[in-house]
Amino acid sequence: MKIIDKKKDEQRKIFRKKRNSLSINNFAASQILEKNIVDFKIFEKCKIIASFISTQSEISTTFLNDFILNNNKTLCLPVIDQNLNRLIFREYDAETKLIPGKFGIMEPIKSNKELMPQIILTPCLAFDSMGFRLGYGGGYYDKTFLYLKNRKHKFISIAVAFDEQKASEVVHDIFDQKINYILTEKKLYKI
Numbered sequence: 001m002k003i004i005d006k007k008k009d010e011q012r013k014i015f016r017k018k019r020n021s022l023s024i025n026n027f028a029a030s031q032i033l034e035k036n037i038v039d040f041k042i043f044e045k046c047k048i049i050a051s052f053i054s055t056q057s058e059i060s061t062t063f064l065n066d067f068i069l070n071n072n073k074t075l076c077l078p079v080i081d082q083n084l085n086r087l088i089f090r091e092y093d094a095e096t097k098l099i100p101g102k103f104g105i106m107e108p109i110k111s112n113k114e115l116m117p118q119i120i121l122t123p124c125l126a127f128d129s130m131g132f133r134l135g136y137g138g139g140y141y142d143k144t145f146l147y148l149k150n151r152k153h154k155f156i157s158i159a160v161a162f163d164e165q166k167a168s169e170v171v172h173d174i175f176d177q178k179i180n181y182i183l184t185e186k187k188l189y190k191i
Contacts, residue, residue, distance in 0.1 A: 007171040011134055015126040015165060016057075022162040023057035029162060029185035030060035034067035036188045040181075042156060043119070048074045050089045050117035052160075053098070053106045058123050059162050059185070069093060076115045078140070079107045086143040089115050103138075116153055120145075122179065124159045131178035131191035132170040133159045145177040156180045163187075 054061040068075045076089035080102045090108040101107040124133040163184035182189040
């Protein structure tokens with residue numbers, strides 16, 4: 001195991017524990033997320049938005065996802081494509097049947113249309129002011145961001161987290177893609 005991987009694993013343990021303690025306030029914090037994204041002027045112009053179904057101690061995306069749908073946006077969710085080794089995004093609404101994916105995360109069924117989002121909301125364990133996010137170690141969002149950039153697809157990446165998940169510095173390497181914004185219960189940070 002490389003030194004950078006060990007450092008990332010150590011940071012994951014620290015921030016997973018920290019996020020677990022923050023999730024007690026999850027309900028109140030998650031309701032504020034939509035207020036902070038409303039102030040984001042680009043949100044009004046974008047039609048296709050990728051989000052995720054929060055799991056474990058992640059800040060809940062339930063209210064945020066409902067808000068996206070209630071504002072006549074097309075919502076899509078990530079699906080791990082094993083063959084491509086990256087994410088694809090499938091359309092989602094209140095009627096969509098979800099099935100457990102690779103890590104038990106709920107995903108839309110295969111018959112749902114694949115979309116190219118203009119905004120991609122991402123989960124994380126930690127983030128820093130330089131725009132790096134600490135994910136779970138699979139690299140799926142990083143590979144997807146790189147793929148979309150190489151295809152010249154314009155999108156905005158936004159990590160969604162508790163404000164206290166901010167790190168002074170997230171351990172990163174050359175494969176880690178920077179995000180554009182961080183959405184927390186306190187504010188929307190621009191990188």
